[in-house]
Amino acid sequence: xxxxxxxxxxxxxxxxxxxxxxxxxxxxxxxxxxxxxxxxxxxxxxxxxxxxxxxxxxxxxxxxxxxxxxxxxxxxxxxxxxxxxxxxxxxxxxxxxxxxxxxxxxxxxxxxxxxxxxxxxxxxxxxxxxxxxxxxxxxxxxxxxxxxxxxxxxxxxxxxxxxxxxxxxxxxxxxxxxxxxxxxxxxxxxxxxxxxxxxxxxxxxxxxxxxxxxxxxxxxxxxxxxxxxxxxxxxxxxxxxxxxxxxxxxxxxxxxxxxxxxxxxxxxxxxxxxxxxxxxxxxxxxxxxxxxxxxxxxxxxxxxxxxxxxxxxxxxxxxxxxxxxxxxxxxxxxxxxxxxxxxxxxxxxxxxxxxxxxxxxxxxxxxxxxxxxxxxxxxxxxxxxxxxxxxx
Amino acid sequence: xxxxxxxxxxxxxxxxxxxxxxxxxxxxxxxxxxxxxxxxxxxxxxxxxxxxxxxxxxxxxxxxxxxxxxxxxxxxxxxxxxxxxxxxxxxxxxxxxxxxxxxxxxxxxxxxxxxxxxxxxxxxxxxxxxxxxxxxxxxxxxxxxxxxxxxxxxxxxxxxxxxxxxxxxxxxxxxxxxxxxxxxxxxxxxxxxxxxxxxxxxxxxxxxxxxxxxxxxxxxxxxxxxxxxxxxxxxxxxxxxxxxxxxxxxxxxxxxxxxxxxxxxxxxxxxxxxxxxxxxxxxxxxxxxxxxxxxxxxxxxxxxxxxxxxxxxxxxxxxxxxxxxxxxxxxxxxxxxxxxxxxxxxxxxxxxxxxxxxxxxxxxxxxxxxxxxxxxxxxxxxxxxxxxxxxxxxxxxxxxxxxxxxxxxxxxxxxxxxxxxxxxxxxxxxxxxxxxxxxxxxxxxxxxxxxxxxxxxxxxxxxxxxxxxxxxxxxxxxxxxxxxxxxxxxxxxxxxxxxxxxxxxxxxxxxxxxxxxxxxxxxxxxxxxxxx
Numbered sequence: 008x009x010x011x012x013x014x015x016x017x018x019x020x021x022x023x024x025x026x027x028x029x030x031x032x033x034x035x036x037x038x039x040x041x042x043x044x045x046x047x048x049x050x051x052x053x054x055x056x057x058x059x060x061x062x063x064x065x066x067x068x069x070x071x072x073x074x075x076x077x078x079x080x081x082x083x084x085x086x087x088x089x090x091x092x093x094x095x096x097x098x099x100x101x102x103x104x105x106x107x108x109x110x111x112x113x114x115x116x117x118x119x120x121x122x123x124x125x126x127x128x129x130x131x132x133x134x135x136x137x138x139x140x141x142x143x144x145x146x147x148x149x150x151x152x153x154x155x156x157x158x159x160x161x162x163x164x165x166x167x168x169x170x171x172x173x174x175x176x177x178x179x180x181x182x183x184x185x186x187x188x189x190x191x192x193x194x195x196x197x198x199x200x201x202x203x204x205x206x207x208x209x210x211x212x213x214x215x216x217x218x219x220x221x222x223x224x225x226x227x228x229x230x231x232x233x234x235x236x237x238x239x240x241x242x243x244x245x246x247x248x249x250x251x252x253x254x255x256x257x258x259x260x261x262x263x264x265x266x267x268x269x270x271x272x273x274x275x276x277x278x279x280x281x282x283x284x285x286x287x288x289x290x291x292x293x294x295x296x297x298x299x300x301x302x303x304x305x306x307x308x309x310x311x312x313x314x315x316x317x318x319x320x321x322x323x324x325x326x327x328x329x330x331x332x333x334x335x336x337x338x339x340x341x342x343x344x345x346x347x348x349x350x351x352x353x354x355x356x357x358x359x360x361x362x363x364x365x366x367x368x369x370x371x372x373x374x375x376x377x378x379x380x381x382x383x384x385x386x387x388x389x390x391x392x393x394x395x396x397x398x399x
Numbered sequence: 400x401x402x403x404x405x406x407x408x409x410x411x412x413x414x415x416x417x418x419x420x421x422x423x424x425x426x427x428x429x430x431x432x433x434x435x436x437x438x439x440x441x442x443x444x445x446x447x448x449x450x451x452x453x454x455x456x457x458x459x460x461x462x463x464x465x466x467x468x469x470x471x472x473x474x475x476x477x478x479x480x481x482x483x484x485x486x487x488x489x490x491x492x493x494x495x496x497x498x499x500x501x502x503x504x505x506x507x508x509x510x511x512x513x514x515x516x517x518x519x520x521x522x523x524x525x526x527x528x529x530x531x532x533x534x535x536x537x538x539x540x541x542x543x544x545x546x547x548x549x550x551x552x553x554x555x556x557x558x559x560x561x562x563x564x565x566x567x568x569x570x571x572x573x574x575x576x577x578x579x580x581x582x583x584x585x586x587x588x589x590x591x592x593x594x595x596x597x598x599x600x601x602x603x604x605x606x607x608x609x610x611x612x613x614x615x616x617x618x619x620x621x622x623x624x625x626x627x628x629x630x631x632x633x634x635x636x637x638x639x640x641x642x643x644x645x646x647x648x649x650x651x652x653x654x655x656x657x658x659x660x661x662x663x664x665x666x667x668x669x670x671x672x673x674x675x676x677x678x679x680x681x682x683x684x685x686x687x688x689x690x691x692x693x694x695x696x697x698x699x700x701x702x703x704x705x706x707x708x709x710x711x712x713x714x715x716x717x718x719x720x721x722x723x724x725x726x727x728x729x730x731x732x733x734x735x736x737x738x739x740x741x742x743x744x745x746x747x748x749x750x751x752x753x754x755x756x757x758x759x760x761x762x763x764x765x766x767x768x769x770x771x772x773x774x775x776x777x778x779x780x781x782x783x784x785x786x787x788x789x790x791x792x793x794x795x796x797x798x799x800x801x802x803x804x805x806x807x808x809x810x811x812x813x814x815x816x817x818x819x820x821x822x823x824x825x826x827x828x829x830x831x832x833x834x835x836x837x838x839x840x841x842x843x844x845x846x847x848x849x850x851x852x853x854x855x856x857x858x859x860x861x862x863x864x865x866x867x868x869x870x871x872x873x874x875x876x877x878x879x880x881x882x883x884x885x886x887x888x889x890x891x892x893x894x895x896x897x898x899x900x901x902x903x904x905x906x907x908x909x910x911x912x913x914x915x916x917x918x919x920x921x922x923x924x925x926x927x928x929x930x931x
Contacts, residue, residue: 101680133712255539256467
């Protein structure tokens with residue numbers, strides 16, 4: 008099968024392939040100059056742990072590259088030289104006990120060299136000493152909820168953090184702005200130089216909370232709470248993502264963490280506590296139809312739209328339509344109930360955990376009177392509150 | 400060499416039947432091998448089209464072609480079809496064609512069961528593909544189908560998916576039993592286990608892996624079925640179950656499954672490199688022991704797919720150390736191949752090109768696998784495109800390249816004609832460039848922080864995603880050239896000799912080209928003591 012070729016021809020081919028290699032190397036180095044380094048490699052991050060992880064990554068990477076260069080070098084040398092077309096006669100050896108022992112035992116030592124620093128980094132990450140701040144991170148389809156845990160329940164701050172990028176941008180109707188798909192309405196705010204513990208769980212399917220700059224990635228698993236922690240050293244905005252497939256909007260539930268000075272953190276927290284108090288007061292007041300519809304539209308866009316769609320038509324059968332059918336035009340109590348308690352065995356969540364009574368009242372009112380639905384009734388927040396309290 | 404003289408009675412026909420029923424009723428290992436190979440190629444193109452939908456959508460940021468719901472169906476179906484429809488049946492097809500010819504057996508030991516195990520597959524995959532047209536769409540929870548996304552939150556078609564998986568499992572188990580029984584009982588007199596070609600060895604070990612883990616897969620999908628329809632709560636925390644239990648059971652199947660898709664490839668490459676280096680395989684014994692060690696280790700490393708689920712540190716450390724150990728026998732194999740090439744007298748026909756590319760690119764996938772085993776670093780790699788790059792390097796230029804190498808290597812024996820060498824080399828170079836342009840940049844995308852299974856992405860990932868998509872289309876369309884080359888070779892071409900390749904060793908090269916419908920009706924005389 009082999010074609011005979013003269014040595015001259017082979018030499019020329021070698022030369023051209025060498026030229027190709029040089030051209031390729033030049034091309035790749037100019038690419039490297041053009042491309043941003045952060046687009047090619049892992050981030051160093053902003054915690055002691057993340058830098059340890061980065062160093063570990065670079066160490067293993069370097070070892071792998073060296074092994075690769077040696078093995079591929081031998082193979083490529085052999086392919087260039089031990090060719091039939093160059094008249095190379097095959098050797099007859101097929102066995103070498105010494106060599107085989109060597110390449111079984113030497114890798115074991117290399118592996119030990121990797122395992123030692125890896126073990127020590129992992130022990131650092133699993134250090135479970137007490138935290139300065141505990142934050143519960145709860146995954147929902149398809150947003151995150153952050154709760155600043157406190158011994159005093161009235162001091163507890165809790166909010167939903169969801170994607171800020173509007174559908175017009177990802178459906179290419181308007182230009183994509185900076186932080187496309189990486190920005191949220193309410194970022195998580197933490198102080199720098201404090202040990203912040205994240206207690207990670209989920210309300211529905213498995214999500215995974217990943218902030219590369221902290222080297223924190225932990226699955227959010229319904230029914231279980233796992234912990235991770237970070238001491239952030241530099242103020243800044245750090246962006247992360249959900250990394251466990253969690254349904255249709257898996258790619259649309261980013262994480263934003265804002266690390267600030269302690270004083271700024273404290274005033275932010277006080278403001279949030281004040282806001283929570285105000286919301287509590289709105290529940291008692293009597294709302295007008297216009298107020299409910301306006302708030303309802305906003306709440307709908309934030310909490311309901313990703314499944315039931317902006318026009319209320321849903322994506323049947325998983326996400327039913329709310330227009331001219333079903334609970335949205337049926338008895339009001341059942342409508343409030345499904346929003347408050349969700350529907351078991353479906354994607355419909357229990358929104359009592361995410362929305363306050365005023366928001367639930369507003370969104371129920373909105374759904375009953377939007378898109379041509381005109382039931383005409385209006386739900387007051389105190390009715391929702393009464394339902395929630397009676398269940399408790 | 401020894402033309403095989405058919406020893407038949409008058410009432411007993413010796414050629415294939417005519418028409419369609421030949422293929423429906425056949426119990427001939429060559430026919431069934433052919434069916435398996437064509438089936439797997441059809442599935443390869445189907446799953447490939449889905450991959451191209453994915454890559455086309457990811458060509459630019461923004462949603463251009465599909466909605467996220469459909470994107471998730473594509474990633475899920477692409478994975479399932481490539482794993483269960485393309486790679487596994489292709490290896491079974493090769494085993495059907497080659498194992499009897501390599502050990503001097505007249506056929507597989509259980510020919511009727513062989514027929515069943517093939518014919519289950521078209522039904523299984525019709526069922527799976529039909530879910531694309533159902534209300535609520537096809538399975539959309541990833542090929543790893545983690546609960547509760549695949550149970551409480553799954554589309555109604557999940558039940559069809561479960562039964563399709565059951566059928567595939569039954570087919571695989573029957574096929575594996577057949578391989579084991581054939582190899583252990585039907586070897587030519589005098590052929591010891593340690594005389595068998597490595598392809599036979601790797602398939603023997605693969606078959607045991609399949610028999611061990613396919614029932615585990617069947618178990619896990621049955622538990623899902625119970626959770627969905629019969630009120631149990633194996634994987635639902637609300638009912639006292641545990642979603643992570645699903646992952647443990649799944650990966651107890653899933654990790655050996657990964658080796659099921661690579662061990663036969665080791666066997667193929669171990670046949671091809673010695674032929675074209677005109678030198679005996681280096682370290683035959685250590686190759687066998689390394690394969691067995693890899694198979695054993697595959698059972699005790701499953702949770703390295705789950706480092707982020709919140710295992711205790713002792714668990715993380717154990718699974719890290721055990722996983723790192725796999726590098727040792729895998730390294731032995733790579734060094735043995737390199738040593739086989741060393742000081743050989745090499746030529747680079749298409750099978751050799753694919754085999755050498757296999758060794759190099761599979762090793763790149765192996766090295767990134769070693770990086771993934773390091774738990775703290777895995778926290779940054781896990782579920783990003785770095786993982787996608789890693790497993791595509793071991794599966795595409797790994798398993799798929801080995802299958803193509805095998806096709807080019809044995810096609811002349813199967814068809815009696817040589818394939819077109821120029822076209823074959825063109826196919827190789829297009830595939831080689833396409834694969835690397837597709838998957839190498841995915842390492843960067845992953846390290847820079849793009850998670851897998853995302854239908855859309857932030858702007859900083861745009862450049863390399865575009866490069867990757869271009870590569871995918873080059874690779875995808877070059878496979879049509881492969882189809883053309885195979886058909887051209889079947890239709891005609893330069894006649895192949897019986898030996899086909901100068902320097903090829905093994906019983907399959909002692910029979911005529913094309914291989915007669917029945918071979919080794921009487922056991923062959925082994926030409927020399929060692930067939931390896």
